Amino acid sequence: MKTRIFLALALLSAFLVACGGSEEPEVESAETGAVSGTVTYRERIALSDSAVVEIQLQDVSRQDAPAGVLARQRITNPGQVPIAFELVYDPKDIDERMSYSVSARIIDGGQLRFVSDTATPVLTRGAGNRADLVLTGVRAPGVGKTMPFKSRKKTPEQVASGFEMTGMFRYLADAARFRACGSTRSFPVAMEGDYLELENAYLKSGVEPGEEIMVAFTGRRLERPSMEGNHSEVKIIVDKFNKLLPDNACPETARASLTDTYWKLVEVNSEEVVTPPGMKEAHLVLGGTDSRARGHAGCNRFFGGFEADEASLAFSALGSTMMACPEAMDTERAFLAALDATASFVIQGEVLELLDGPEGNVLARLEAVYL
DSSP states (O other): OHHHHHHHHHHHHHHHHHHHHTOOOOOOOOOOEEEEEEEEESSOOOOOTTOEEEEEEEEOOOTTSOOEEEEEEEEESOOSSSEEEEEEEOGGGOOTTSOEEEEEEEEETTEEEEEOOSOEEESSTTOOSEEEEEEEEOOOTTTTOOOOTTOSBOOTTEEEEEEEEEEEEEEETTEEEEEETTOSOOEEBOSOTTHHHHHHHHHHTTOOTTOOEEEEEEEEEEEEEOTTSSSEEEEEEEEEEEEEOTTOOOOOOOOOOSSSOEEEEEEETTEEOOOOTTSOOOEEEEOTTTOEEEEEOSSSEEEEEEEEOSSBEEEEEEEEOOOOOTTTHHHHHHHHHHHHHOOEEEEETTEEEEESSTTOOEEEEEEEEOO
């Protein structure tokens, strides 16, 4: 009996020693985080087998720097919407003080077809790890053609018809802008038409994000409703990308002076101004020494004060004579209303644009005339 007890104790002791002696360092499993969701769009359009969906998780905390990509997923032949995705990221990359968002786009047949037009916040500042994205359709090349620029009456979208455009292009944090040579004002570039070819060429050029590079393309300027409010904005449409011109830059262009220049009104409220026979042309002159505005609105002379600095311009205490001219009153009312609403300006060579604010709507265009 004692022999059996001794043998049992010996076996138990050996088992415990074996368990303790074979202990190895624990290997921690790598921790990851994930943002999941779906991509869809409202249009009743089927995707082809060649479609590609690209989704990105980005650090969008800084407006003056490119958005940092923390995770991305590329889904080929995704089928039809809704399309599920999962972005796996390293939690060590997330700072609760920063902002993060998810964006997506769909390319089909080599053309950009759908794109995120709003930021979808995730992970911090009260946002979770779920993002259901509803993309906006973009127009294919040739869709939404505009009337010729010299048309007497422009459509709400139309600012200029397609023509060869050369200027400086830059891309930063999912936003692209274009500044035509001879102009001081840049415009956002719509992500449609042949835009994707332009963006890819820019990204492959080796320039730093946000740096300008000279480009040439066939395109248009269209005025469209803004995504951020009750107003419209001008966008550049790339119909056909031609080439990069990395070794070139726009030449310096002489600009007309804001003050002491005879500015002839050529467009107001997106309509070309035509002077009726026998009437005096509408114009504006800003005195450089007395800060007085004077001119002709189409029927009556007007006068008042103005204040201007590098980019802002505001008129005050405008008054006018009281003649009646039925054939010119529509232009006069529109011109005086544009002056009253002016808050900013841009001079592009010999053209003065009156705006309702920085990066705002164009209220009127005037051309310099040297008498």
